[in-house]
Amino acid sequence: MSNYFYVAPEQLIKDRAEFAQKGIARGRSLVAAIYDKGVILVAENPSASLNKVSEIYDRIAFAGAGKYNEFDRLREAGIRWADSTGFTYSREDVDGRALANYYAQHLGDMFTEGQKPLEVEILVAQLGNKLRPTKLYRVAYEGTISDEPRFAVLGGDSETIKTRFALSEESVQPLNVTLRNALNALAGPERTIPAVELEVGILEDRGHRRTFSRLSDDQVSELLG
Amino acid sequence: MGLPLFSAHSDPGPSFWHFADTSGLTSAPNATPSDFAHATTVIAVRYQGGVVMVADRQATGNFIASRDVRKIEPADKFTALAIAGSAARAIELLKITQLSFEHYEKMTGSTLSLEGKANYLSPIIQRNNLSSPLIVVPLLAGWDESNLIGRIFEYDGAGGCYERFDFATIGSGSPFAEGTLRLGFRSDLDREAALELGALALYEAGDNDPSTGGPDFVRNIFPMMVTLNEAGFQELSGDEVGERFRVINERRTQSGGVAGGALR
Numbered sequence: 001m002s003n004y005f006y007v008a009p010e011q012l013i014k015d016r017a018e019f020a021q022k023g024i025a026r027g028r029s030l031v032a033a034i035y036d037k038g039v040i041l042v043a044e045n046p047s048a049s050l051n052k053v054s055e056i057y058d059r060i061a062f063a064g065a066g067k068y069n070e071f072d073r074l075r076e077a078g079i080r081w082a083d084s085t086g087f088t089y090s091r092e093d094v095d096g097r098a099l100a101n102y103y104a105q106h107l108g109d110m111f112t113e114g115q116k117p118l119e120v121e122i123l124v125a126q127l128g129n130k131l132r133p134t135k136l137y138r139v140a141y142e143g144t145i146s147d148e149p150r151f152a153v154l155g156g157d158s159e160t161i162k163t164r165f166a167l168s169e170e171s172v173q174p175l176n177v178t179l180r181n182a183l184n185a186l187a188g189p190e191r192t193i194p195a196v197e198l199e200v201g202i203l204e205d206r207g208h209r210r211t212f213s214r215l216s217d218d219q220v221s222e223l224l225g
Numbered sequence: 226m227g228l229p230l231f232s233a234h235s236d237p238g239p240s241f242w243h244f245a246d247t248s249g250l251t252s253a254p255n256a257t258p259s260d261f262a263h264a265t266t267v268i269a270v271r272y273q274g275g276v277v278m279v280a281d282r283q284a285t286g287n288f289i290a291s292r293d294v295r296k297i298e299p300a301d302k303f304t305a306l307a308i309a310g311s312a313a314r315a316i317e318l319l320k321i322t323q324l325s326f327e328h329y330e331k332m333t334g335s336t337l338s339l340e341g342k343a344n345y346l347s348p349i350i351q352r353n354n355l356s357s358p359l360i361v362v363p364l365l366a367g368w369d370e371s372n373l374i375g376r377i378f379e380y381d382g383a384g385g386c387y388e389r390f391d392f393a394t395i396g397s398g399s400p401f402a403e404g405t406l407r408l409g410f411r412s413d414l415d416r417e418a419a420l421e422l423g424a425l426a427l428y429e430a431g432d433n434d435p436s437t438g439g440p441d442f443v444r445n446i447f448p449m450m451v452t453l454n455e456a457g458f459q460e461l462s463g464d465e466v467g468e469r470f471r472v473i474n475e476r477r478t479q480s481g482g483v484a485g486g487a488l489r
Contacts, residue, residue: 049334054334056331077228077229078228079328079331079332080244080328081226081227081228083241083324083328083331084229084245084250085226087245087250087320087324088226088250102228103228105227105228210327
């Protein structure tokens with residue numbers, strides 16, 4: 001007779017969740033927030049080339065926290081999904097909510113059926129227009145999807161950062177104020193983060209089809225004043 | 226379609242065409258030769274500081290199907306793709322190309338080199354033209370951001386890609402446009418001279434080729450004129466193009482309808 005150890009499903013889920021949380025906590029955090037003209041994504045990222053924030057489609061951006069190789073693969077899948085959906089139907093049919101749902105399903109599947117859960121948290125940001133609202137969808141490692149009203153924090157220590165940001169920004173602000181608040185929330189009272197260690201992307205209407213742009217170190221410094 | 230995830234060894238990389246192919250988004254051509262192919266004239270002329278492109282606006286089957294077709298489109302900010310051949314296949318090629326350049330940019334975080342863009346199209350044209358009677362022949366021109374020059378790439382029916390250092394033409398009106406370009410081209414053309422030469426070459430093609438639409442003064446539909454330079458893809462306004470063709474037309478009337486003297 002083979003050895004069969006019973007593990008209660010509660011225990012199994014708890015172990016997997018702890019494993020994923022630990023992995024995510026090792027990485028640095030990021031803040032995404034809605035400002036008066038768009039959406040800003042601010043990540044603490046010492047690397048200038050391994051991005052945490054990127055463009056998915058005309059009005060959709062992606063941010064990932066946790067294990068780089070895992071969320072980067074999800075980013076690529078998101079771009080492929082968006083480009084092929086737009087190719088098959090029309091550009092306006094590419095919906096951030098649909099993408100966030102696919103991410104949630106995949107992360108949920110990996111959490112229960114995979115060899116190991118993915119150690120990532122991701123965010124799908126959508127800039128609104130006549131067809132759709134501006135939205136921040138946060139997808140957790142086990143596939144929980146949440147529609148964050150004004151801002152979202154991803155990565156380790158997210159609760160503390162969330163509280164700090166909520167206290168400093170009570171309503172929707174202009175870009176420079178939101179950037180400053182995001183930076184302060186990420187750094188906390190004891191630390192300062194130099195502009196070169198920030199990765200900042202925005203979604204904003206500037207008369208072009210593609211609304212995503214990366215802010216350079218100089219632009220970030222200038223906005224911070 | 227669900228989330229398109231791949232394992233490392235089967236990943237199609239940043240090429241949208243390869244991805245579309247593996248996921249069945251594009252189907253292999255399977256059509257009869259009776260589908261209409263549109264005849265055309267498209268011209269690209271290199272000048273000091275960029276490239277000028279000119280194209281007629283007429284889609285021709287057994288009759289004139291449309292008088293205001295756009296045969297040059299921006300493939301991205303610094304690249305233009307012009308098309309001749311089967312309208313359906315050409316438009317799909319255009320769509321795939323535009324999407325592919327953007328897809329590559331988003332996937333890798335960097336833009337393709339101009340030569341990379343030109344080479345990318347070769348296998349796509351090859352597969353289409355060697356497996357379908359609906360032939361498509363594009364013309365790619367752009368501003369090369371790494372070498373700071375305008376460059377022109379033409380293709381043969383089997384997908385071969387050739388760089389042209391002076392000018393290139395595609396479509397049924399090519400022989401007439403080519404003749405004008407051969408007489409008028411100089412290596413030191415500036416933007417204005419290149420626009421003038423390109424317009425004249427298109428005028429000749431429209432004059433002699435039944436499937437090329439010349440300037441339409443009745444409907445105020447004029448050929449497309451585009452420049453590619455350090456500022457990127459820029460299209461001349463309808464009024465400006467109309468004015469250029471009015472001048473040529475006037476000159477032609479004065480010379481009694483013969484082309485002589487036009488290339489002063």
